Amino acid sequence: MTTLVNIAIVGDRDDANAAHRAIPLALANAASALDVDLVFEWRASDAIADVAQLALFDAFWVAPGSPYRSLDGALRAIAHARTAGRPFLGTCGGFQHAILEFARNVLHWPDAMHAESDPGVGRAVISALECSLVEAQGSVTLAPGSRIARAHASATAPTMYRCRYGLNPEFRAALTRGPLRCTAEDENGDLRAIELDGHPFFVATLWQPERAALEGRRVPLAEALVAAARLA
Numbered sequence: 001m002t003t004l005v006n007i008a009i010v011g012d013r014d015d016a017n018a019a020h021r022a023i024p025l026a027l028a029n030a031a032s033a034l035d036v037d038l039v040f041e042w043r044a045s046d047a048i049a050d051v052a053q054l055a056l057f058d059a060f061w062v063a064p065g066s067p068y069r070s071l072d073g074a075l076r077a078i079a080h081a082r083t084a085g086r087p088f089l090g091t092c093g094g095f096q097h098a099i100l101e102f103a104r105n106v107l108h109w110p111d112a113m114h115a116e117s118d119p120g121v122g123r124a125v126i127s128a129l130e131c132s133l134v135e136a137q138g139s140v141t142l143a144p145g146s147r148i149a150r151a152h153a154s155a156t157a158p159t160m161y162r163c164r165y166g167l168n169p170e171f172r173a174a175l176t177r178g179p180l181r182c183t184a185e186d187e188n189g190d191l192r193a194i195e196l197d198g199h200p201f202f203v204a205t206l207w208q209p210e211r212a213a214l215e216g217r218r219v220p221l222a223e224a225l226v227a228a229a230r231l232a
Contacts (some may be wrong), residue, residue, distance in 0.1 A: 003037065004036075004038075005037070006041070007061060007229055008059070009042045010094075012046070019063060019162070022211045024040060030225070034226055036229075041057075044070075045077075047073065059087035059089075060078075062077060062093070062094030064094065064162065065093055066096060066097065068093070082102075087201035088203070091209060092206060092208050095193070096165055098204040099167055102180050103125045111123045112125045116128075126168065128164060133162070133207075135162060136160075139159055140156065140186050141185050142183060148203055151220040152220045153220075157220075160212075163207075166206050181195050183195045184205065
């Protein structure tokens with residue numbers, strides 16, 4: 001008998017965005033591979049006014065496409081997934097805002113900011129990358145034993161980026177000395193994925209793994225998210 005899981009895709013849907021076309025396909029392929037009956041629903045950032053609207057979802061995928069129409073709405077969804085122990089995957093903008101939410105609510109940095117949304121204001125934990133990663137491809141080295149390494153069954157993973165912002169290296173040590181861990185680095189040693197210890201499944205990548213689905217390839221992290229949601 002198949003298991004029904006309900007996943008929220010958090011983001012301001014735009015079908016011109018390749019990642020937004022890819023995520024439903026990646027989820028559908030993952031559900032088929034795992035024999036899971038999956039329902040997903042887009043939740044616009046400016047439609048998330050309180051956590052009661054999130055309670056029925058088994059898992060959350062915070063999609064690319066920042067700046068979101070509502071920064072507070074996106075952070076509210078991430079905070080709910082983190083504190084309620086709901087499986088979470090953030091890609092690109094979702095990665096950036098997962099770090100921002102952790103900085104504000106776990107490290108208690110109320111002045112933590114995203115330089116794209118609030119340039120020149122507060123503590124820019126998310127800042128402009130030295131080299132823009134728009135349509136850049138490459139690979140990352142995965143931390144042994146991490147969820148992302150287990151999902152890929154490999155020590156490396158291919159990457160496809162479409163972003164101009166990432167973790168500000170100035171704050172990396174402070175952000176990752178506790179339960180938030182770096183679990184992927186690029187060839188320059190820059191942090192490209194994080195996980196949260198003590199959580200059933202909390203993973204975020206600066207790259208967009210979902211886009212492999214548009215090329216007919218499996219998306220290991222989508223399968224890992226659906227597998228975790230099945231147990232939620």
